Amino acid sequence: MTIRIALLAAACALAVTACGGREAPPAQDTTAPATTSTTPAPTPAEPAPPATTTAPPTPAPATPPAASDKPAATVSDCATHIEGTDAMQFNVSSITIPASCKTFTIHLKHTGQMPVAAMGHNVVIAKTADVQGIATDGMAAGAAAHYVKPDDARVVAHSDVIGGGQSTSVTFDPGKLKSGGPYEFFCSFPGHVAMMKGSISVE
Template sequence: MKLQASLIAAACALALSACGGESPQPADPAFATPPPAPTTPADTTTPAGTAPADDTATPDVPVDAAPLDGTSTATGETGAVDAAGATPAAAGDAAVTGCSVAIEGNDMMKFNVSSITVPASCSEFTINLTHVGRLPEAAMGHNVVIAATSDMAGVAADGISAGASAGYVKAGDSRIIAATEMIGGGESTSVTFDVSKIKDGGPYEFFCSFPGHAALMKGSISVG
């Protein structure tokens, strides 16, 4: 047995010597070449109903937004607009009924008409004035005074001098053809005058003699 073991040991020694005398070492995993990764084709299919993303798209901007300053985006113009969205019509010729006319004054210091044409068939004519505003006479009084256009400024100035107690109309002023009393908001008054007084000469004006009103509250009156 000892001889057999010695022979086996000698044989192993000879085998080791033939292989270089070293035992093979396992490969270093850090330098191991990794296996090639499986190649799977990229999925370029866009899901149905989905639009591809466009990084260059411009965000939607509303083009019909109304400006805050009341300017029309269509015309670039501004204007006084009432609550219903319509532009108020300019005052025009008064609607005469028979030998009288009804006109209005308001808190905006305006008459609703800018001219009165008296029918030539009338010998007398009546102007009915209604103050459709709310302010009292002391703050926003209105009347109707008729005088030649050339006399209007002087009549108005003398009326202011006459004061509120006189209704801003100078007593006995021969330049005045007709004049109503001064009224406040919600009140009405009228005056009737001889049409022959405005048939010749002229032109003639009707106006409000309250201080400062004649510049805006005025219009022409004639026989037609």
């Protein structure tokens, strides 16, 4: 019985909807509020045509080397603070020295915990073209020489080698970097130069 009534009601509703556009009865005794809007939802837009196959997605460019993931060093008062880690990394990829600086100081902090013999770091500045040769000769020079060949004329400046938790610094004349570059800073501890280097320039 109930079902019948329901069906009947539904049929009536349909009928009203069908002719509602013409008659529009006054809605005064309607108990249900506001089903007034008779505008049907706009017909859905036609399905978009398949995208024209003009532009295949461009492949992402090759991942840049890890060094460029790191920020440039923050420089103030003709100095910068950089860090070396137990993961054999500097924390910056480049150092830009203001041209107005008469001297420049790089403070190096080893933020790791490993001893100097296992994970020592220094910072050496030289022409990019000389880096590999300096590192090779530095390895031969040994720990006592801080892995830099004594009086190596190719070396603009270098710090001591430090271990985890230690700090050091090196101060030099930026005028030495104004010609014949590009120049790099790097760590000459054996095996580190491939991972620990960045560009340094005067601008």
